Amino acid sequence: MKRILSILAAALTFGTAHAQPDQYRVVGVSDGDTIKVLSGDRQQVKCRLFAIDAPESNQPYGQRSKQSLSDLVYNKTVHVQVVDRDHYGRSVCRVFVNGVDVNKAQLERGFAWHYRKFDNDPAYIRAENAAKRERLGLWADANPTPPWAFRHSSRLRNFQ
Template structure:
């Protein structure tokens, strides 16, 4: 009896797994980790690539990441190994095209990060490290900003009080937050502090003492 139960369990597990496989044609590529799939019944599904996070379109390598994914999957019939549906209603899964894992390939090409917050395949970290060592794609930049850090900076600005957005330099805040990334790009200590505290640009405070860009703000100030 236990053997029969075990066999039935594996059959059931296989059936569930098979049911989570979606096939369709890619009719849209939105960025380096999101596509639109046309499936049976002329329905469209927005697919978010699982376990990876590509640069935002207005970040460095954002457009190149989108182009990389488009070259792999656009107008091709692919399979999606569905994992879940996210809070935005997107199907989250792995894209398989011509037998290739497109999610992994994006990381391999240096066109996306392994998304540690949602990672369950730890081998993607090794793929990312290989891309980093090879200075592939976004890793050709000295200190590329992870997209989740970039988005956090944008959200912080959006949550600033209305009065803060109408301060003496509102245009500069809206235009520059999330675009400048390094101390050498800062024009003043005040700007560096703004990026550290309001934009979440933690790399400006390399030693973690709360003072960004030591050359601008001075030691111990």
């Protein structure tokens, strides 16, 4: 029941006042897996891309991941499918630009990990595996650190 209410709340955040409530203009790219979109009625919404986790900004490939996402979506009209809301209050979304799955594109380019804790889409698994095989993006490193491990180690360093 709580999940249903979260999804309804997220849907209401995106509004229903416009003819195409799932069409938004991207007005900001925070990092390799988070964007800010603007609705037709000028409401700004922060969207966390579903099923991927990109390097942190201060992590190797963090800035390149952000640039990749920016190249894909910045100042473009995107189609947004709200999947959930995260514990930070962000809408968790699948994002498409001209029919291209942006979340999957970040995996294909090697600028994000497939977050299998939340998703097991075979297409996303294949996209990540292909990027690894071809040593694209962050996979050029012999042993890249996943962002969740980087965040954990950063918290430990800050705690000490």
